[in-house]
Amino acid sequence: MKLRLDDLALFGGRPAFPAPVHIGVPNIGDRKRFLKSVNDILDRRYLSNRGPVAREFERQVAELVEVEHCVATCNATAALQLAIRAAGLTGEVIVPSFTFPATPHSVHWLGLTPVFCDVDPSGNIDVDRLGSVLTRRASGIMAVHLWGRPCNVDRLAEFAAAHGLKLLYDSAHAFGCSAGGRMIGGFGDAEVFSFHATKVVNSFEGGALVTNDDSLAERARSLSNFGIVSESEVAEPGTNAKMSEVAAAMGLASLAAMPAFVARNRENHEAYQAELAGVPGLRVLDFDHRERNNYQYVVLDVDVAIAGVSRDVLTDALRAENIMGRRYFTPGCHRTAAYRDRVHAPMPGTEELAERLVVLPSGTATTPRDIAVLCQVVRFVVSHAAEVAASMSDQVRAGVEAL
Ligand SMILES: Cc1ncc(COP(=O)(O)O)c(C=O)c1O
Known part of the structure; x- marks a missing residue:
């Protein structure tokens, strides 16, 4: 459990997970x-x-x-x-x-x-x-x-x-x-x-x-x-x-095995929603429950103005803990080297989402305990947002970005 700021791996504490917890770890059927x-x-x-x-x-x-x-x-x-x-x-x-x-x-x-x-x-x-x-x-x-x-x-x-x-x-x-x-x-x-x-x-x-x-x-x-x-x-x-x-x-x-995979994804999604309910500025994107969903992607929206911590700072803090959230689809295809020379119009909708969203681990390789620990780190970071953001020196950030 992270109690003090220097318990965060970002500041020298022991990572919450001993090995990287990735998104998209394959589901294996029978x-x-x-x-x-x-x-x-x-x-x-x-x-x-x-x-x-x-x-x-x-x-x-x-x-x-x-x-x-x-x-x-x-x-x-x-x-x-x-x-x-x-x-x-x-x-x-x-x-x-x-x-x-x-x-x-x-x-x-x-x-x-x-x-x-x-x-x-x-x-x-x-x-x-x-x-x-x-x-x-x-x-x-x-x-x-x-x-x-x-x-x-x-x-x-x-x-x-x-x-x-x-x-x-x-x-x-x-x-x-x-x-x-x-x-x-x-x-x-x-x-x-x-x-x-x-x-x-x-x-x-x-x-x-x-x-x-x-x-x-x-x-x-x-x-x-x-x-x-x-x-x-x-x-x-x-x-x-x-x-x-x-x-x-x-x-x-x-x-x-798909019904089991989807059921597990749904449980994971619900666990994330429950664990992060009420955390200011954070929202786990919901599904329309009238539709059929595969619940494969758990996407967290970070509103920096309310959370006090940006998606990037939060993602960096998680990565230091071996929680490998992914900033899909940042920066937006039109701003990647493959296309940016020929796209001149701004894409404000894309650019906003590209700054706010992070995809978190799910699937059958992700356990309820993983989600509980991961969300505990997220809650801790947001509740210490000002200190975390202020303490993240350029040096620490550079180190994390290299991960
Ligand atoms: C939106 C989208 N389109 C296409 C692809 C490419 O799929 P594949 O790896 O099967 O070629 C992906 C892969 O993740 C994707 O996310």
Whole structure:
């Protein structure tokens, strides 16, 4: 228990955790089931190219998110590119500025131009600002259901239809979530999930394009396999985005355990909310409990004016304690070296969130005790905000930032 300021690791105390507590530690499903499946795969000698395990994974994903088609891929970034190609996008694609860099990168790598649009206070693309970034070169929007909270899907569909734009969703965070009671996966022209190791359901690396559009699905499927459409025909230049059998086996084991993963995430989220309730200036972002949520991300909003301590000071203090909160998605894609030379408009919504939010550890590797200890540190830092902020010399900060 931290009682005095110099109990904080930042000021020489013993860290609250002996080893780093990371966010996104993978959820592992039924190991025996997975290993048996791997053995079967080896016995069959069918390792890739849409084998029976990948097909079963696709079937189960499509069923869970209530769509017609699922194309399983090696990762979500590749699936985003398939979606862009299969939907026939050209020129500019509007993307939110507050997202993981894979969203704009997937557009850029295909030789198209990502055009950033600011986000609203929820962190999702601000539909009211779309008009101000729309040009005649735009062919589509790629929106992101940030941290599993749905975009305004109705208004986005209206805007896209009114301007003749395709609508894609980067739903990397939103597997198992719903919008207005409908499962995420069936919105827009296509949606893309990530099954990366850090996601609620993982296949080591993996992703999926899902859609109800038959021809888009068929084209994406062929593009994922070099553009091959028959033994002697390649319809167009494709790529190799296929999911391997062993990845699909992990995905199936993970899917089978998903209810337990989500339940645990929910318990963690509730524990954070209870532990931090009433701490001035802090708010654990809530979920809309009328929707289905995967509760995968615990996001803390720090209002420096009330807490007396900034998100950065709090995060640095936590890191010194071996609590590795992450400042997602700071500073906003438009301010990273990859894009800042060509983005000149300020994105005030993104810039504000990029200064306030920190993602905290959750998932099945995070124990109730971890959360209790972590929150005790948070409460201590906020209750000693003035002293902590004042005592953090430049030297200490530099040391922490290097962590
Ligand atoms: C919003 C978003 N889009 C895309 C990706 C890329 O996913 P993958 O690692 O499966 O390529 C991520 C990864 O975390 C993400 O957060």
